[in-house]
Amino acid sequence: MAKESFDKEIQFLRMLMLMSGAYNRQQFAERLGISVHTFDKTTRRLKDIAAATSSQSHAEALDLIDAVRHTYYETSDPILLFLFRAKSLKESESARISIILETLHAQTMTAIELMDVCSSMPAELSIPDEKTIRSDLKYLEAVGAIRKESTTRPYRYRLHNDLLRELSEDELTDLFDFVNVMANTQVPSVQGYLLQDGLKKQLKHILPEDNPFIDPFLYKYHYHSRILDEVHLFTLLRAIRDRRRVQFLYFTPKAEKSYTAQQTNPLFERQSAGKQHKTLPLKIVYDHQYGRWYLLGMGREGIRKFRMEGMTHIEEAEAVSEEVYGRKTVELMEKLQTSWLIDTGKPIKVRARFYNPSAGEQHNFIKHRVLLQGQWGEIVEEDEESFIYVISVNGIYEIKPWLRSFGSSCEVLEPRQLRHEMIEEWKELHKYYESI
Numbered sequence: 001m002a003k004e005s006f007d008k009e010i011q012f013l014r015m016l017m018l019m020s021g022a023y024n025r026q027q028f029a030e031r032l033g034i035s036v037h038t039f040d041k042t043t044r045r046l047k048d049i050a051a052a053t054s055s056q057s058h059a060e061a062l063d064l065i066d067a068v069r070h071t072y073y074e075t076s077d078p079i080l081l082f083l084f085r086a087k088s089l090k091e092s093e094s095a096r097i098s099i100i101l102e103t104l105h106a107q108t109m110t111a112i113e114l115m116d117v118c119s120s121m122p123a124e125l126s127i128p129d130e131k132t133i134r135s136d137l138k139y140l141e142a143v144g145a146i147r148k149e150s151t152t153r154p155y156r157y158r159l160h161n162d163l164l165r166e167l168s169e170d171e172l173t174d175l176f177d178f179v180n181v182m183a184n185t186q187v188p189s190v191q192g193y194l195l196q197d198g199l200k201k202q203l204k205h206i207l208p209e210d211n212p213f214i215d216p217f218l219y220k221y222h223y224h225s226r227i228l229d230e231v232h233l234f235t236l237l238r239a240i241r242d243r244r245r246v247q248f249l250y251f252t253p254k255a256e257k258s259y260t261a262q263q264t265n266p267l268f269e270r271q272s273a274g275k276q277h278k279t280l281p282l283k284i285v286y287d288h289q290y291g292r293w294y295l296l297g298m299g300r301e302g303i304r305k306f307r308m309e310g311m312t313h314i315e316e317a318e319a320v321s322e323e324v325y326g327r328k329t330v331e332l333m334e335k336l337q338t339s340w341l342i343d344t345g346k347p348i349k350v351r352a353r354f355y356n357p358s359a360g361e362q363h364n365f366i367k368h369r370v371l372l373q374g375q376w377g378e379i380v381e382e383d384e385e386s387f388i389y390v391i392s393v394n395g396i397y398e399i400k401p402w403l404r405s406f407g408s409s410c411e412v413l414e415p416r417q418l419r420h421e422m423i424e425e426w427k428e429l430h431k432y433y434e435s436i
Helices: 003-019 025-032 034-053 062-067 080-083 091-106 109-118 130-142 162-164 168-183 192-205 226-241 324-334 367-374 398-402 415-431
Strands: 147-149 157-159 244-250 273-286 292-299 304-305 310-321 347-355 378-382 388-394 410-414
Touching: 003 025, 003 034, 003 062, 003 310, 025 034, 091 130, 091 147, 091 157, 109 130, 109 192, 130 147, 162 192, 168 192, 226 244, 226 273, 226 292, 226 310, 244 367, 273 304, 273 324, 292 324, 304 324, 367 378, 367 388, 398 410, 398 415
Parallel strands: none
Antiparallel strands: 147 157, 244 273, 244 310, 273 292, 292 304, 347 388, 347 410, 378 388
16 A cells, blocks of 8 residues: 555544544545545545445445444454555455465465466456566565475465464464453554454364354453554664664644645645654654554654654655664663653652552552552552652653552652642542532
């Protein structure tokens, strides 16, 4: 899929999940920075995708919002996986790759033999040449769908499904349970959901009718759009590995638009709400509290932080030397030494009192959570009723949601500014719950 088109559909789906039916066509188009005509085309395309991945036989029976909305306990088909399954291959590419995979499922074949097999494609689709077939094989091998069976030319290829072929029913069931738990409780990833989906299909296929497959777990994630930004992750990780700068169009969270179409005709070029950036990517951070991905990089103006949801049209740029990359990385890590997440401001000591559960509670879950999540902070005082936790962090903004999440079990003591802010926030909350 073209990068521009992928960016557009990601922003489209994000808005669809967050805004649901709150925007009309014109408002959606304005927010995305595209025309209403382009919005309608994108909607039709996503409806076709939803129909293709749904058990319903008629596209018109599907409402697009229902197609991407999670049911209460279902996360097996998140919206980025929905998008990945629809990677907008041309019709001829889609048909050709399907034929190749189906053929290699039964036997090993060379590129020339596969070219002969693909010559039976429908008349309205172009017949592939040897270069096209070899390009398809290279792509399928890179993504792990097939593998070379021989080490000498001409190479013979086969479907890479060893995992499913070599494990017993019990082993596949155990593996599915493990993948299911990890994909739904750790940082969400498309690969985890794809593996989970593949294992589920295999188990439904091989298990007998008198012992059908039953999914033993139910999950509910609150951040429906958190997985969308993963599409940028591997592009940025590759740039980090190759020590390359990246350039992209960035839309801040406060920007009125979240996307702008690239105009190929200069007569119709419009003012972009985004800003062009070039940076050397050094570190990627995931904020589990809010479900956000951040890119930390180094540019002319020093350390820069970008929310990945605002990054579009990402392209790799020139490489830097290992010495330059190492120096910039050391500089960044020094700034992040006392950062709760990505703040690079001056360190501030935070002192908070945590109250233990009631005397009847056998497990002190408050203390357990503080020790588990409190990073490099430490408990400096302790009695039967409470304990005092101290940590030095870069600023108070990032640690505040964590402290707030303990509710009445946490009292901020220092600094006074943070204590005052917490008091004002709780006063505001109290007003919402006053008697009517």
